[in-house]
Amino acid sequence: MSHEENHRSHRAGWLRAAVMGANDGIVSTASLIIGVAAANTTQDSILLAGIAGLVAGAMSMAAGEYVSVSSQLDIEKADLALEQRSLEEDYEDEINELAQIYERRGLDQILARQVAEKLMDHDALGAHARDEIGLSDNQGANPVQAAVFSAATFTIGAALPLLVAWMVPLSLLIAMVAGFSLVFLAALGAIAARAGGASMTIGAIRVTFWGALAMGLTALVGQFFGVVA
Template sequence: MPYRPHSEQHPNERIGWLRAAVLGANDGIISTSCLLLGVAAANAGRSELLTAGVAALVAGAMSMAVGEYVSVSSQSDAEKASLDREREELLARPVAEQRELAGIYVSRGVTPELATQVAQQLMAHDALSAHARDELGIREDTAARPVQAAVTSAVTFSTGSALPLLTAIMAPADIRISLLAATSLLFLIVLGWLGAAIGNAPPLRAALRVGVLGAIAMAVTTGIGELLGTAVG
């Protein structure tokens, strides 16, 4: 029977972009809604909310993009340095590296004889890839990608931030705060649920966690906004 590659996908294969996307959107909703609630509680009008919200969206998206790029670039640099060092070791002492690879398979339950055969065949095919995957834990589909992480974070932050911003400028003044808080919490809960579902994690726990923490953050900023509005007014 001819060999057919295994095509099943697992959550860890998309964890990089999923992490950046969920973090970006979640940050956008929480930070912008909290800011707008604080400003609205200080008796600001629609124009002030629009100014504050757009500033929060742009500044937050840039901050997320730069932060993700720097963070993931550091991870990428570390991975490249590890691969360069491993490449040198493979050239300098290939026999010792083969024994090291075989030892990894033995520690995972493979018999020494089979582990040696597997190590020999894998190193004959692509020694660096074998050591990168099994010794260093670096895989092509999960490798750090700084630009992808930065763009994903910026776009998802902007998307998440736009939701409470649109709510704040479109809602009637008399129900603006309550409607903004309610819709932002709904957005957070849905996002938490979807993120967990995509990653095959328990969705209810994730939705409750982000909802409760988001509600606390909104309550704190609303209270501070009311205090400042009263004091300044």
């Protein structure tokens, strides 16, 4: 009976973008709402600030992820082009280079040489991309996917505290937005950890702590400027 392991590393790209987007959406929008509310403004102004934060944040996340991942992709393409030139100019030296990598991993010299030759006969550039540069199919950068995931999950995350702020009375707004946002963050951290095969408790605590800190600091800022005004 064959044993197949359920690896999760292939989820790293989209999971990182999705979690980052949702987390930033909840934290930034909730913090913005709490900060504005702490300055003793009207509920309409609070909602307007929250909506503006949602739109600006979603676009910022999409642009940031697209530029970041595109830059990563450019670096990978440049490395592959450099490796391709090396293969064309000195194929034998590239075999030796790959064989030395396998020797350092524990193969004897003869076997390392045989493995290097076989892999390069099959796909020379792929072998060097994987074992020399450290690239793999699972790591393929996708700028559009990262941008869409980040913007969409930021919007979903930001909509949660914004919806709470719209539904509750002004007198309870800060407490309710903070409380629900911390619950949302804990759930997000646990779900992300579960999808990545990590501890759900640690994942929940990690995002909740930083979210609470951000909301607390913006509340202090809002109170300070509310008093000054």
